[in-house]
Amino acid sequence: MAKSVSTIRDIARILGISKSTVSRALNNHYDVNAETARKVHELAAQLDYHPNLLAQHLKQQRTNTIGVVIPETVNRFFAKAIGGIQEVANRAGYNVMICQSNETLDLERNNLKTLMASKVDGLLISVSRETNQYDHLQYAIDKEIPLVFFDRIVEELAASQVYSNNYDICFQGTEHLINQGCKRIAFIAGPQNLYNSRNRLNGYLDAMKRNNMTISESLIVYTNYTINDVENYTRALFNLRDRPDGIFAINDMAAIEIMHILKKRGLNIPKDVAVLGFNNETIGKLIEPTLSSIDHPAYDMGAAATEILLKQIHKDEIVQEKRLIKSRLVIRESSNRIA
Amino acid sequence: MAKSVSTIRDIARILGISKSTVSRALNNHYDVNAETARKVHELAAQLDYHPNLLAQHLKQQRTNTIGVVIPETVNRFFAKAIGGIQEVANRAGYNVMICQSNETLDLERNNLKTLMASKVDGLLISVSRETNQYDHLQYAIDKEIPLVFFDRIVEELAASQVYSNNYDICFQGTEHLINQGCKRIAFIAGPQNLYNSRNRLNGYLDAMKRNNMTISESLIVYTNYTINDVENYTRALFNLRDRPDGIFAINDMAAIEIMHILKKRGLNIPKDVAVLGFNNETIGKLIEPTLSSIDHPAYDMGAAATEILLKQIHKDEIVQEKRLIKSRLVIRESSNRIA
DNA sequence: AATCACAGTGCAATCGTTTGAATTGTAATA
DNA sequence: TATTACAATTCAAACGATTGCACTGTGATT
Numbered sequence: 001m002a003k004s005v006s007t008i009r010d011i012a013r014i015l016g017i018s019k020s021t022v023s024r025a026l027n028n029h030y031d032v033n034a035e036t037a038r039k040v041h042e043l044a045a046q047l048d049y050h051p052n053l054l055a056q057h058l059k060q061q062r063t064n065t066i067g068v069v070i071p072e073t074v075n076r077f078f079a080k081a082i083g084g085i086q087e088v089a090n091r092a093g094y095n096v097m098i099c100q101s102n103e104t105l106d107l108e109r110n111n112l113k114t115l116m117a118s119k120v121d122g123l124l125i126s127v128s129r130e131t132n133q134y135d136h137l138q139y140a141i142d143k144e145i146p147l148v149f150f151d152r153i154v155e156e157l158a159a160s161q162v163y164s165n166n167y168d169i170c171f172q173g174t175e176h177l178i179n180q181g182c183k184r185i186a187f188i189a190g191p192q193n194l195y196n197s198r199n200r201l202n203g204y205l206d207a208m209k210r211n212n213m214t215i216s217e218s219l220i221v222y223t224n225y226t227i228n229d230v231e232n233y234t235r236a237l238f239n240l241r242d243r244p245d246g247i248f249a250i251n252d253m254a255a256i257e258i259m260h261i262l263k264k265r266g267l268n269i270p271k272d273v274a275v276l277g278f279n280n281e282t283i284g285k286l287i288e289p290t291l292s293s294i295d296h297p298a299y300d301m302g303a304a305a306t307e308i309l310l311k312q313i314h315k316d317e318i319v320q321e322k323r324l325i326k327s328r329l330v331i332r333e334s335s336n337r338i339a
Numbered sequence: 340m341a342k343s344v345s346t347i348r349d350i351a352r353i354l355g356i357s358k359s360t361v362s363r364a365l366n367n368h369y370d371v372n373a374e375t376a377r378k379v380h381e382l383a384a385q386l387d388y389h390p391n392l393l394a395q396h397l398k399q400q401r402t403n404t405i406g407v408v409i410p411e412t413v414n415r416f417f418a419k420a421i422g423g424i425q426e427v428a429n430r431a432g433y434n435v436m437i438c439q440s441n442e443t444l445d446l447e448r449n450n451l452k453t454l455m456a457s458k459v460d461g462l463l464i465s466v467s468r469e470t471n472q473y474d475h476l477q478y479a480i481d482k483e484i485p486l487v488f489f490d491r492i493v494e495e496l497a498a499s500q501v502y503s504n505n506y507d508i509c510f511q512g513t514e515h516l517i518n519q520g521c522k523r524i525a526f527i528a529g530p531q532n533l534y535n536s537r538n539r540l541n542g543y544l545d546a547m548k549r550n551n552m553t554i555s556e557s558l559i560v561y562t563n564y565t566i567n568d569v570e571n572y573t574r575a576l577f578n579l580r581d582r583p584d585g586i587f588a589i590n591d592m593a594a595i596e597i598m599h600i601l602k603k604r605g606l607n608i609p610k611d612v613a614v615l616g617f618n619n620e621t622i623g624k625l626i627e628p629t630l631s632s633i634d635h636p637a638y639d640m641g642a643a644a645t646e647i648l649l650k651q652i653h654k655d656e657i658v659q660e661k662r663l664i665k666s667r668l669v670i671r672e673s674s675n676r677i678a
Numbered sequence: 679a680a681t682c683a684c685a686g687t688g689c690a691a692t693c694g695t696t697t698g699a700a701t702t703g704t705a706a707t708a
Numbered sequence: 709t710a711t712t713a714c715a716a717t718t719c720a721a722a723c724g725a726t727t728g729c730a731c732t733g734t735g736a737t738t
Binding site for chain 3: 007008009019020023024027029051052054055056057058059060
């Protein structure tokens with residue numbers, strides 16, 4: 001296996017001094033003779049010495065590592081969030097250990113367990129779409145491990161949160177469709193065990209009520225973020241006697257697929273059906289018609305969550321902080337019937 | 340900070356037995372009295388004991404962890420590859436530590452250093468687009484750490500590789516465009532320090548030669564995977580006196596943006612310009628015209644690389660294995676002028 | 679009664695660090 | 709000359725596990 005690696009002991013032995021002195025020299029501790037220190041550093045370089053992080057962390061009871069549990073990296077939102085997390089963490093000298101739950105509660109539990117056993121200094125969590133039990137999360141909180149939820153937060157748990165204005169933005173988005181003259185607006189909702197999804201749906205519902213629109217259950221589709229069923233529910237929606245003239249979709253990929261299907265059916269977008277997506281992916285600008293969407297700042301959320309977490313780790317006491325990172329409505333052609 | 344956690348010592352003390360026995364009991368070692376073992380397990384559960392992985396790994400000189408260095412998770416190819424990596428690794432009881440180089444040599448170096456200092460049992464690497472020096476990689480190889488390159492391999496280094504038939508598939512793709520009657524085929528190439536990119540370009544060049552097409556330097560664009568410059572080079576290409584009638588693009592996003600620009604210019608795809616992408620993203624099926632592309636099996640490459648790595652870790656000797664995972668040409672509307 | 683086998687357990691070293699306390703040697707002070 | 713101060717160093721314990729070896733006690737064998 002891996003070749004033998006030199007340790008602090010080797011340096012000590014060769015130089016005929018004690019491990020302690022070597023350690024202090026390497027850590028630039030004040031009371032070690034300049035000449036000795038020089039020799040230690042020189043030999044360390046020569047022997048290609050690198051401290052064993054396992055040993056260091058075991059002794060120090062800190063790992064300088066933060067653990068991240070996210071649903072999936074193929075979900076672009078999370079891929080971007082990881083960018084923000086790493087940026088802030090690395091800048092502060094922390095490493096990041098990323099685990100995917102693959103959108104399952106089981107793996108989420110395992111991930112959490114492993115990260116805790118690995119003694120990460122703190123946790124960043126965005127729960128899976130399956131997560132409807134919180135024992136494992138509560139467990140981490142009880143252990144007083146600094147923990148920050150981001151995006152897919154669990155509202156009722158006593159931990160810091162970085163969240164976005166899901167309710168408001170969906171209210172706003174729905175009103176936008178209403179203002180475009182849509183009468184029957186379909187809403188493609190996410191898994192309702194997620195706080196985010198519930199909020200989004202509520203934003204839609206309240207906007208409808210506030211504007212005296214009739215709410216029809218048949219226009220609300222509950223999905224769980226898989227793309228496979230888009231064709232099915234779209235077909236169902238447009239086989240209705242009163243088919244939708246507006247759609248607020250759960251994410252841009254769904255929106256794009258819906259548009260694709262509708263266009264094949266000979267429907268004009270936005271004339272016959274106005275479409276609004278979610279996430280504001282780059283691709284939205286490159287298709288026809290260009291896609292209106294909700295800009296949901298993934299990178300910023302990841303970065304903010306990490307900042308809060310680091311603050312908490314350094315503060316050495318648990319203070320709950322809630323930070324709102326606002327999403328905003330980006331109107332393009334797919335929902336613009338007026339211009 | 341985190342609440343005190345129980346250790347093997349606590350169990351030993353409370354039960355009035357030695358740490359050794361506790362350890363053996365917990366590991367289901369054969370020669371420990373059944374009754375003692377029962378009590379240990381019971382108390383362990385009661386105290387919510389979990390072994391400290393740092394200590395365990397330090398002692399065992401193995402971490403059951405494999406380190407992964409990739410350019411970026413926002414690159415969908417790598418996001419998918421991670422899926423394959425985790426699947427295989429977790430199934431074998433290994434954890435995965437993912438690091439992003441953000442496409443820089445500097446961070447790649449750092450990542451590698453951290454992973455090695457963390458004593459990962461093996462490494463999976465896909466190099467950054469900047470990587471034109473290999474000292475850090477050679478260093479890991481010299482240390483005899485099991486290492487597998489995947490996708491963005493470095494050919495000349497003595498390590499296992501999981502790669503795809505870049506040359507062949509680009510030869511094939513180019514011939515496909517030629518067969519569609521394209522006379523002036525532009526090639527959007529990747530960073531030429533990458534072995535993959537060079538191979539792809541060569542596949543294109545050889546296909547052109549073999550078919551007696553004139554190769555024009557002005558039709559070859561060198562990019563470095565950033566999307567920002569698509570507009571510029573597309574404009575340049577189509578301001579040429581002999582503008583292209585076929586484009587083989589580096590990835591689907593670039594292809595889609597190119598099509599977008601061309602359509603705005605009033606050009607018909609594939610009639611006026613046939614377009615071929617790379618990566619076969621889902622989105623390709625949902626745009627108009629649907630995008631022809633190269634299916635580049637990310638998940639499989641990640642999974643294969645992990646299998647090889649694990650085999651190497653368990654074999655305890657370094658055997659170089661090279662595994663080809665074939666890409667294939669997927670023809671859709673954007674390049675189909677004949678049907 | 680002495681010896682042996684053996685299951686079960688404990689001792690102590692080890693992995694590679696860090697760090698408080700003790701020790702050494704030297705020079706300055708009283 | 710004895711005392712003190714101080715810089716530089718070493719000692720040894722600790723972090724939390726694993727493990728080779730030694731030990732204990734019991735029952736079987738001679």
